[in-house]
Amino acid sequence: MARPHIEPFCDRDTHFKPMRLLGFGAGMHYKMLSMDVDTGACSMTVQFDGGYKRSPGFSWSEYELIVIEGELKVGDRVCRKGHYFYVPAGYAMPEISSDQGCLLLYMYNTGEPSHEEATTHHASTQTQLYHDVDSYMDLSWAMGNVAKPSVATGCMIKLLNYNPNSFAMTFLYCMTPNFYQDNISYHDCAEESYHLWGTSWMMQFGDVPTGGYFWRPAYINHGAFASEYGCIALGRVDSKLFNHFHYNPWSTPVENADRSEARLLARDPLLYHWAFSQDHNHPHSPKDFELTMPRRANEAGHDTEHKSDGHRHDHWHGHHHHDEESPHTHDHSHDHSHDHRMTMTTNIKPGS
Numbered sequence: 145m146a147r148p149h150i151e152p153f154c155d156r157d158t159h160f161k162p163m164r165l166l167g168f169g170a171g172m173h174y175k176m177l178s179m180d181v182d183t184g185a186c187s188m189t190v191q192f193d194g195g196y197k198r199s200p201g202f203s204w205s206e207y208e209l210i211v212i213e214g215e216l217k218v219g220d221r222v223c224r225k226g227h228y229f230y231v232p233a234g235y236a237m238p239e240i241s242s243d244q245g246c247l248l249l250y251m252y253n254t255g256e257p258s259h260e261e262a263t264t265h266h267a268s269t270q271t272q273l274y275h276d277v278d279s280y281m282d283l284s285w286a287m288g289n290v291a292k293p294s295v296a297t298g299c300m301i302k303l304l305n306y307n308p309n310s311f312a313m314t315f316l317y318c319m320t321p322n323f324y325q326d327n328i329s330y331h332d333c334a335e336e337s338y339h340l341w342g343t344s345w346m347m348q349f350g351d352v353p354t355g356g357y358f359w360r361p362a363y364i365n366h367g368a369f370a371s372e373y374g375c376i377a378l379g380r381v382d383s384k385l386f387n388h389f390h391y392n393p394w395s396t397p398v399e400n401a402d403r404s405e406a407r408l409l410a411r412d413p414l415l416y417h418w419a420f421s422q423d424h425n426h427p428h429s430p431k432d433f434e435l436t437m438p439r440r441a442n443e444a445g446h447d448t449e450h451k452s453d454g455h456r457h458d459h460w461h462g463h464h465h466h467d468e469e470s471p472h473t474h475d476h477s478h479d480h481s482h483d484h485r486m487t488m489t490t491n492i493k494p495g496s
């Protein structure tokens with residue numbers, strides 16, 4: 145997600161443009177917030193006019209969506225502000241429409257916006273990853289100190305999506321009235337935020353009002369923070385969120401990255417020396433053995449028929465099926481085939 149640093153920015157300062165891409169129909173307007181020009185991945189404020197309708201279908205890109213204002217109908221369901229959707233690539237949604245119009249935040253994560261008319265999912269879709277929730281009504285706030293070192297008390301989160309491989313997250317966060325935090329932070333990940341309501345303040349970039357937005361690459365200083373009346377925002381990080389705090393307003397992104405590297409050396413010296421070694425050539429990047437290793441070796445005297453290739457596995461019980469005396473003797477032949485890709489990533493592009 146190589147997008148440029150966009151900050152400060154407020155969508156209220158720009159005008160909507162009509163969406164003219166095929167498949168979206170008339171009555172959809174957008175403000176581009178940020179875009180990866182290599183892939184077309186982007187975040188947009190979107191307005192549907194009253195009476196807007198879009199046929200059932202899927203996108204070639206994974207996308208996320210939250211209702212900012214108004215009502216969005218998804219099939220027969222009415223989804224109000226705060227309703228969040230995570231939609232995998234190739235996942236066919238029912239007809240969507242809006243009787244009175246609505247305002248939405250759309251995030252296409254792996255490619256440009258697209259709509260392919262369809263009533264069934266694409267064959268490669270990881271359908272089990274789909275989820276949606278009324279995040280205002282049906283989730284409760286968690287303390288911000290789920291990430292440590294922690295933000296100051298008074299900043300809370302609701303987790304909306306989590307990638308267990310990259311630790312990327314989508315979440316709501318709020319600052320309570322009179323929240324403040326006096327240190328400066330940066331992260332090893334890109335950070336994105338859209339202010340759904342309210343104003344917060346940062347030392348470097350000033351006020352972030354309703355409609356305020358940033359896409360901030362890694363290692364850029366931000367903070368101190370404050371919010372006089374409180375705010376609620378949607379935030380995302382593209383990998384593990386670690387709060388590097390300090391009090392040096394003059395440090396550069398290069399110095400911040402050097403500091404992160406030094407902290408990695410202090411914390412995981414063996415990993416550091418391996419990763420940065422010049423003696424090894426890793427043309428295809430390091431391997432995660434857990435994703436490819438055989439699950440079971442050829443054990444002498446044991447059943448070798450059911451060994452795994454790492455992608456499929458049978459039920460294997462730690463006892464001897466061929467032992468007549470075994471109390472567990474039973475004919476047990478169901479073969480659960482799992483496609484392990486399904487659990488690994490959220491970022492596939494069907495058809496590619």
Ligand SMILES: [Fe+2]
Pocket residue numbers: 329330331335366
């Ligand atoms: Fe941050």
